[in-house]
Amino acid sequence: MEQVIQKSCSDIDSHVLNYCSGYANDALKDVDEVSEHVITLIRDLLLDAGAKQDAVQAIQTELLKRFEEREHNLDKLQTNKLVRLKETILMDKQSEISSTMGLVGEKVDLDSVKGRKVESRVDKRKLEKAERKIRAKWEKRTIKAEYESSRLIQPEQKSYEEFYMAVNPLDMSSSNQGKTKDIKVDGIDLAFAGLRILTGASLTLAQGRRYGLTGRNGIGKSTLLRALSRREVAIPTHITILHVEQEMAGDDTPALQSVLDADVWRKYLLKDQESITGRLSVIERELEELGRDQEADQAIPRRLERERDDLDIHLMDIQNKLAEMDADGAEARAATILAGLGFTPEMQSYATKTFSGGWRMRLSLARALFCQPDLLLLDEPSNMLDVPSIAFLSEYLQSYKNIVLVVSHDRSFLNEVATDIIHQHSERLDYYRGNFSQFYATREERCKNQMREYEKQMEYRKHLQSFIDKFRYNAAKSSEAQSRIKKLEKLPVLEKPQTDADVEFEFPLVEKISPPILQMTDVFFEYVPGRPVLKNVDIDVQMDSRIGVVGPNGSGKSTMLKLLIEQIHPTSGLVSRHPRLRVAYFAQHHVDTLELNLNALSFLAKNYPGKGEEEYRRHLGAFGITGPLALRKMVTLSGGQKSRVAFACLGLQNPHILILDEPTNHLDMESMDALTRAVERFQGGVILVSHDVDFLDKTCKSIWQCDNYMVSKFDGTIAQYKKYCLSQQPTMTAKVQ
Template sequence: MASIRKGILEDSHDDFDDSDALFEAIGDVLMQTDDSKSEDEIRQICKDLHDILIGSKTGTTNNITNGTRRMLNAPLQMSEMVKKEHDERSVTSSNIWLTKKDLGSIHIETVPLLFFREEMASASQQFNRKDTKFDASGQNRSLDIKIDDDISFGEKQLIKGASIQLLSGRRYGFVGRNGLGKTTLLKLLSRGHLKIPSHISILHVEQEVVGDQTIALDSVLECDEERNRLLKEEKEINAQLSSSPTKTDAGISTRLSEIYQQLEAMEADKAPAKAAVILAGLGFTPKMQGQTTNPTKTDAGISTRLSEIYQQLEAMEADKAPAKAAVILAGLGFTPKMQGQTTKEFSGGWRMRLALARALFTKPDLLLLDEPTNMLDMKAIIWLENYLQKWQTTMLVVSHDRMFLNAISTDILYLNNQLIETYRGNYDIFHKTREQRLINQQKEYEAQVQYREHLQVFIDRFRYNANRASSVQSKLKILEKLPPLIAVEKVSTVTFRFPECERLSPPILQLDEVGFYYSKDQVIFNSICVNADMESRICIVGENGAGKTTLLKILQGDLSPTSGICHTHRNLSIGYFSQHHVDQLEMDQTSLEMMAEKFPGNNSELYRNKLGQFGVSGDLALRPVSSLSGGQKSRVAFAVLCMQNPNFLILDEPTNHLDMETIDALGNALLKFKGGVILVSHDERLIRMICKELWVVQGGTVRTLEGGFEEYKHIVEKELDMNC
């Protein structure tokens, strides 16, 4: 509890004249912490806290005994208390620090609040009392977000003292090496474990849409809750009005005559006076007697409400919503036919696209995207870039696609060494700025070293010279007062190295009038004529479902053509990296054990050497594959592939799990590789870096673009403009 003395309870406890003042300061936070407790229960907790504070001030504990509530002289790990409660049932339910709500572990960090761990992730956050009260008042309308916190995963601290300010309307790219905590921060934000102003809406695209009978277009439309609520109310009112029976004037007159006769018979004219006497006897004043108990809407009131609904629907342009949703879906690759299909008919990748479409349609105040381009083909990525450039609310994007971040980012958040730095501009500007900053820091470090050495030389030279004693003492004092000398941290580099291979004479790999179909009514290719050699650096592009992966399988011999001929060199050895290569690794084994099992008969040094060529060295090679990050698993997969000593590489989306530095390492290794390369990728930077030839898969054919990627991008943008 020593940590509490650093927070609002210690710094401001003299301001709390009574428990009500304490409730006003932290009651809102506690109620958000545990929504199962009533306001009275939270007030009782604040009273107990106030008693403790007064007790610490006066040297007493206000008769709080048995050790259940006391001031501590050291930080308290609440997760241990929760565990003890579950295991031994020895902590009473009256303990104000514990809650029966299932929150994982709860612990107090360097700030005086309870913090949650979600899937082993936790955040300790500092709150400003004034800002908390302002937010609770409902007067805060700002859409800016400020976060000051520490973030941990289990016992490992991921982010230390982060100070993040997300300004409304800015588009932030969030970058850094794999496994540093970027995705964890997004999850804590979206699940409410980091406190931000309560009126700000957040949407995190992380889970695919559930497959059911909902039509794809309706799935997007239904996420606009306000529009759906108004349409439902309008439907109910119209049904109510249409179901009300109408009566003829003659019928009404007859019925009125009958009513008057019945009222006269029961002396109804005297009833109001009798009722007034009874109500007065029961304490109802004349004013109270005139109040309504449960006002009902008249037909006029219903009509007025219906008019209000129509005005609200018109203001939000509800009639244009289906067209807007259709445009978003089309941009993400959904054909008109697909938009009419149920969500259960789509694969996981397409459901993720639906989730992205729902987010773009909803337009939350804060949009969180985690690797949004992984699920998209190049055409959809170009459309998304254009769409997000016009995005008006705040956006935070984790991506390793450098060109994508260049297109959409106004700012970059850089996570490194547990710290987050903010840079203005897109990724290229950030990269240049950071490089220059590191150069300046290195120069400053070298100057400090040189200055220290100069002082030390003077001190050593005249240490025993009585005439220079005062100068020596002065230099010693200067040396002692200098700030600590901290070397500029050098970020570890990643290197890939593919094996040397024998050069083969052409023809190497050739498709001659090749056709293919899975069934005669589902023809994939007709009369394909393409070829590749040892110098080839070919990128295959095309929309999802056009047949790119099928073409790769034909090239490597996994599928046989239904017509035409596939020529391959007799000494051709193809190394194939598939999209699911990482998922096929043995997760319960270490990298060394897996290599020994797949390629027996070699010594461990050979396995270590192959793994080391892809940055899997030291203890990493001895850890279970399941404990490695996505990027590290990809490196292991590349090492396994290269144990076959291939002289031709076919790579299907190899960058999905890699960070930018590792993608650059892959590109450099492919440039140095002496064999041929055929690549399917959506990473524009990698394509521009290595590819000399572009194959476009479209409409059952494969054609070569002489203008390369630039020409393909121009064609796609022209198609998108025509469809808008």
């Protein structure tokens, strides 16, 4: 079947083909597998992966034929009263096979079958124990491999409600009260798509602490969060978990109601309370009617009274649980969270399907903050937020009473939020107390001390070895040489401290052109007539410009950049460019411009032809895409690695002006530092939109504020702008207790 599937659908992803081939072959060998189920599953997988209908039909026909042949052979075996063994047994090798191996199902003593008995000298108990360990190990590997393969190619099937209720079971009793909410899990092994993420790692999270998870792009931070959210790591079930990873699906539900519905158990309990209250009312009416009827059967009132008592107890449990959830103050708390994330009272009544992807991401974040899980997992929450919303989220999390584990590369955000830093590297997790700045200083000092200790020992080893080599065969000094040999053997073996390779971005030298370079004069723009986006915009970009554009989401920042590159044209006003001007544009959704089924090397050669393979490799290497990474399909790269490929594309355009829309999204700390240095060295002009306060502070000379359809220069630094935004935030009357 493998050759049939590979040949018929050679144009789709190899992971899907390998999975389907392996599944089909295993199913044909297993007599318990139902042919219709197997064929349907393989057909759906191939169609979802983009296979052609006629090719899938051919595979279905061949599979059906193979299953019919299997059934015919089984019928023939049963007619002849023959039984097919699951394993091949070579009878002439019976003396080499232990009767305790259990490979053939029932225990069979093959020596007795032949009429002779050879006493085994093997300790049967030890052998059985060793075999159980080996079998358990292989079963664990098989289950894990099957899970990883299916997770790689199959989308999540469960709805949000089903997933939430499965991951966070409800306990109506008070047995969870007093239980610790601290998390301590040792020996974590984690892998994904054949790559080892963690090996024997320990996860330690304390109640009330806020942890920043840092590490290089592609190290597996998001994979770890996903494993925690699915309870693939053994976290106690009384600890509730919620993961903000992707934007929510849109429907007709109002934004405020969608946040209230996020707490699935609250919604379930309210519905159950309403149902019980209604039933109690019916019972009371029936009891009143039966009380007036003198001839009524007395067994009926007793039965109704028992039902009423049971419902009263259940209702009391529900009301206690709702009080524990603070159900009465839920709507006010949800409205406050939405307001802090930029939703006006009017927007809170809009259907969720009317919001763009960025706003839906905010809704996902609002839903998580509203639920207040014991373990809140946030994956790059600041990527879709503007400066005011980031400031609100930072302030909100600082008073969060439970555990927060956040993946972020925003230094300023981590400095404000994190009480601890977890550094993921070399398949392990290292813990540091304090915010990011304290972690960075401590880690640098620790690395220097480890390197000094390593170099000191290597020098001492070299000195001892030199003496040994010189006097080992000298009769007068042989005893001293032997003494030094013993010293050398007793020295602890120190491994050289692992240091991350430095990342450097490099934009090409800029050809000078005379001003004016790029200008917008009295520009007015609207997508829909009567609904302006920008009014009276005047801005001048020169070769030495370093302009940072800030403002709320939806205020027109990206629209202004698109006007500058002439991707769209103004409704009125003028955008003038130097005739020889080359502009390189980094789009916020740059992934849409990449062909993810190609590797980075092929993508550059296809879109920027004229260079040799070595030149493309050197250029990619200048942006941190080195070695095997350049040959991996871009769909398998992390978000930060895709961003590096996009920056490499900018470099091949030899630009005079860089226009960057949210360039720091998904970049790790080292890449952000490299981008900062590259922008500082770049000799052309730079205009960028970003919500990373630290990045803006280091790269921009002037800050322009986009708000109320206008773009105006902000008189002050980015730190002052952030304080201004905080002063405009609504009062957090429903802050987390």
